[in-house]
Amino acid sequence: MVSYRLAAAAAAAGLASSAVAQTFQRLGGCPTLGCVFPPDQQDFLAGQFFDIRLEVHAPVNGSEATDGVPDENFSLTIGKVGEAAQPVTQFFGLEEPALEAWNFTWYEDLFAADAEAPSVVNVASKAYRRVALYEPGEYEAVLSYNGTNTTAYWLVRDIDEVRKTKNVLLFIGDGMTTNMITAARLIAHKQINGRYQSTMAMDKFPVLGHQMTHSLDSFITDSANSATALYTGHKSSVNALGVYADSSEDPFDDPKVETIAEIFHRIWNGHVGIVSTAFIADATPAALTAHTRDRDQYGAVIDSFIHGIVNYTWTQWSGPDVLFGGGAEQFCSPDLGGETYMDLDYYNVFRDAGYSVISNNTELQAASDSERVLGIFSVSNMAKWLDRNVYTDNLSDQENSPDCLGNDATDQPGLVNMTLKAIDILNTRATANGSETGWFIMSEAASIDKQMHALDYDRALGELLELDDTIKKSIAHLTELGILNETLIVVTADHGHGFDVFGNADTQYLNAQTDDRAKRNAIGSYQESGESQYINTGNLRYADSFFPSNWDPRYTLAQGLGAHPDVRENYQVHKDGPRTPAVNITGFASNDYFVNPKDNPNGFIINGTLPTNAAQGVHSLTDVPVFAMGPCQETFGGVYSSIDVFFHIASCLGLSRPNGPDSGSNTTVPVGSGAGTGGQGGHHGGPGNWNGPKNGVPGYHQYGPNAPRYGGRGPWKQ
């Protein structure tokens, strides 16, 4: 058959080349003046809920200037390719929604930003809420406006509804690349004559893949954007969680796509666990339940964990069994400095919903396996492995206790503790009363990324080794529980940082030199790189684990990122806590970063490769690895898009409903005798309607003033 998708590709390329500045885009996913979200070339899981947003743009000034009046009489038709199309309302059985109108501004390029000359766009728009496509195949969505069309080709993948795994354990090493895994192996595993005597737990996985992280509208992604791709199968934009980003100010009205956690819960009544070493409102955990264009809406993210989405008709959601991480500031009462949604004490909100609330590792170990548990163990991001295990003095004077009373959170669990407990709870609850619903746990090693941003290579690699240790112990624990063979384990990342090791540094020699060029002669490459001196002797707290025994050897790793602010490197461990490589010291410019005078004063300076308002390193392009083992593992080999991680997991969990919303009731969970709860479906084409302000309080947090977006570059989210 003719590939309509390829035809669409050619058409879109032609249009794109007419844009004045392709980098600062009027609106990602919309190269023409008519926008359809989901946009062209998107794939869908059969039965997955999504919203449709249409926008017609009328630029008032700038390179695309029109009369400034958007055509309000636009319309959308949908049909399978080669079949008759229907108006969208008829196709989905919807009522026509209200017309919306707004305007927005943007800068076309850096020259326009410097000149503070924004382009203004008037918008007419409609949104169709919570629809789904079931029948596999290619669909054509045609927006007609101003006598022209914008066509989006959508593909419902032909995936059967057979469930192949009972449980899924998804590990995300945030920002983790193959290069970092190689470096972590080098410092934690012994080699003799080039032969490793032990290897990483990841290295032992039978199936290896690479996923391409290119986002909807930029080739470098942030963690919100990439988590959306991994969890929903839909590429999105920087800062967006579970939505396509529209141009409206409201960060909560953007068109949503249903996540793996939501679908699994809806179809199978599956149990969900969320674990992260970040503040738990951070993008990677948030994207499992939040739907907002602005990842900074932390309070609303926390609310979504327990209530799901309530301002629009959306999928049912009743909270995870386990929510473990940092970020007490989004839970504590505002009286204690909390910055919470609706100014509520979210510890109490969770308690009122029946959660046990715990706040340290001792309570974690003691917690019942049969209750739902909220565990918030620190203000902000949790302590790093290196500080919890080696430089423990750095746990003091942090004033980060999760009760927000200003004490130190000195009894924080590690990712191992949180993940093993999550497995125990999920396994207990998902099998209670003969249930066979299964579970899905996402466990994130967040500070691989956060410490790579800070160019604190030691801490980043420590976090990566803790992730690997968690994987190793999780496999052992699943084996003990007798459920390893019914659990798909996937380890991947959401994006990279341009990191590698290029030799060693003789720190004794470097420290003895007095000028920058002489210090650089301490770097040894090739044969002079020698062997790692971080030799593991297994004598740390994790006695049976692989971590360096000496983080401060004479010969360290010469390593770094290609993308960085001005820095001073001495390639030595930061014993006093996480690194701050660059600071704003000039005083007269608000975002003008130079080398931090307190960072590595004995090192040599490397001036930056990033804009001078960047204080940290940034994400990189590289494909990231995927390791898989367990039922369905074979689907994760080779090279594919980030969205395929979603489709593979969804397929393994039997979440596709190609035969319509009512199918699936006869489908059983593999392994074990219990039947699944069957697909609850949701009616084909439920009306998309705005339910009005939630809890009687008007609106959500606003998306800030109508300032031009893309107003200069950085600082960026992580």
Place this chain on the structure above:
Amino acid sequence: MVSYRLAAAAAAAGLASSAVAQTFQRLGGCPTLGCVFPPDQQDFLAGQFFDIRLEVHAPVNGSEATDGVPDENFSLTIGKVGEAAQPVTQFFGLEEPALEAWNFTWYEDLFAADAEAPSVVNVASKAYRRVALYEPGEYEAVLSYNGTNTTAYWLVRDIDEVRKTKNVLLFIGDGMTTNMITAARLIAHKQINGRYQSTMAMDKFPVLGHQMTHSLDSFITDSANSATALYTGHKSSVNALGVYADSSEDPFDDPKVETIAEIFHRIWNGHVGIVSTAFIADATPAALTAHTRDRDQYGAVIDSFIHGIVNYTWTQWSGPDVLFGGGAEQFCSPDLGGETYMDLDYYNVFRDAGYSVISNNTELQAASDSERVLGIFSVSNMAKWLDRNVYTDNLSDQENSPDCLGNDATDQPGLVNMTLKAIDILNTRATANGSETGWFIMSEAASIDKQMHALDYDRALGELLELDDTIKKSIAHLTELGILNETLIVVTADHGHGFDVFGNADTQYLNAQTDDRAKRNAIGSYQESGESQYINTGNLRYADSFFPSNWDPRYTLAQGLGAHPDVRENYQVHKDGPRTPAVNITGFASNDYFVNPKDNPNGFIINGTLPTNAAQGVHSLTDVPVFAMGPCQETFGGVYSSIDVFFHIASCLGLSRPNGPDSGSNTTVPVGSGAGTGGQGGHHGGPGNWNGPKNGVPGYHQYGPNAPRYGGRGPWKQ
């Protein structure tokens, strides 16, 4: 059973920790004063030829000082673990070789090098030539000297002798990483809304693996070292080709290990093709037949291609069917400036051996498929894809014609042309007269590495795209020939460079700024990275291929390596030919590199991260990808050592002889009816003997004066 290998690991670690300076090593693979080569923890293919070298060291001064008199009464016993050991001569049926003696010097660390205070070591040594182990299992080789022992545990892998593929096509992207593949995909393949509309040929391979490149004695490898691991299954040292590096001055007396090409030729009479875009004496092609501790012995490398190793009893070798690449300077008569082995005209040497000799793409296309062909297409490395196809003026004034007459080599083939022709010739010759011997071709994209060294990202990515195009066209050609299903295709690299892309650069904005910090504000990350503007339109010479149509867009890639000399970046294509980022401009220091004043004068400066005597970037640590398709593909998944690439290919080709030298005669080549030629074996334990100077001319090129090795850092080989 008890793992003796682990016990050995613990013992060796204890010894290593007593060394004063682990980085500058007295001798790689020998942490004690008694050295056994092959050293501890090495694996062998059953029946693979190798030499044994023993050394007893007596340091005269320095941290390990002794009386300076090495024990000459050392002895070696060998036996399977758990069985009685025998003296080495008895075990292999050898006569006792002559005792050798020499001394060498080394610097213990950078302070010693600065002080010019070398440590001197007196050595007593013996070498046992061309032995082999057949019976799978663990062996213990114990060197006794001075009342103590050095034990090496060796493993003969238990691999059956069943042949699973008829042909092997091995592609090596020198220095190629996953990060680079990602960048190449971005500039050459169209995406719409985050979805690639086409992907790389590599991306389509069904099996993906990662290989760990850690070398015998340093964690950063060079290409000689890593090629040895890939071709022999034995880790080696920087600059070493097909040998373990001993401490003697002679670069040709080091203990050899038989290569995949040699074994395939010996056992199956298999046909071999060697293709590279480098000068053909360069490390990656050289390592298929050369055995020397010094990769710079270019003349001897060329001789090894046609004559194999003749100064010692070694495996039979009668030359490849195809040898294509650059490097005329090692072929032309010295009268024309050639620097050849024995001052011979090597074009004539090859002609005399029956080779057709060709010198340009026209002759390549016209060459007979039934003759052996030597194709040398330029002096030095061959022209880059970007210069052959886009900036063609750069082919002029190179004075690099392969006849060494000083004309320009303007009609150079690309890797595609050379590889497709190699397939035609190998396929014709390997099937002539009903033969079913099969073939092995190694095709190297050498200048991915060479241009990454030069920080010339555009040219490096162009070379990578040419490699991918070669893979694509080779698959199509094998399909046309009807031999795709009997050909194992493996694509891998030998090491990485710490490269990644971190955003875009608005070159128009960058060029309009006048100071370095302002220029950096042209870099866009995350959402500002936008979409690639190198959009492929397929209108280049390779009309059906994927290359950028515009190498000079306004928005380019912001990219780079973490390891570099002082550089000035403007992220714009170098239209005048390959880049030279740093030069020695101070005049008073012989190796003191600064930014090249002619390179990117409108860019911003980044001071280096490497020693100031480094003019280029250096290799990095990262695991590199392995893509496999065809018979036996399944063995290449997951994460493994670089040596496993050898063992997997050897296993697929049926090269293991676990039942002794005379087995294998009944083994047939898969696919097709002809029987293999059977293993020719070679007698178990042929005497190791020095055959004296070759061709009546005394000695080989010497290994230079007895200057201390490790005398300061860099410059390094690639």
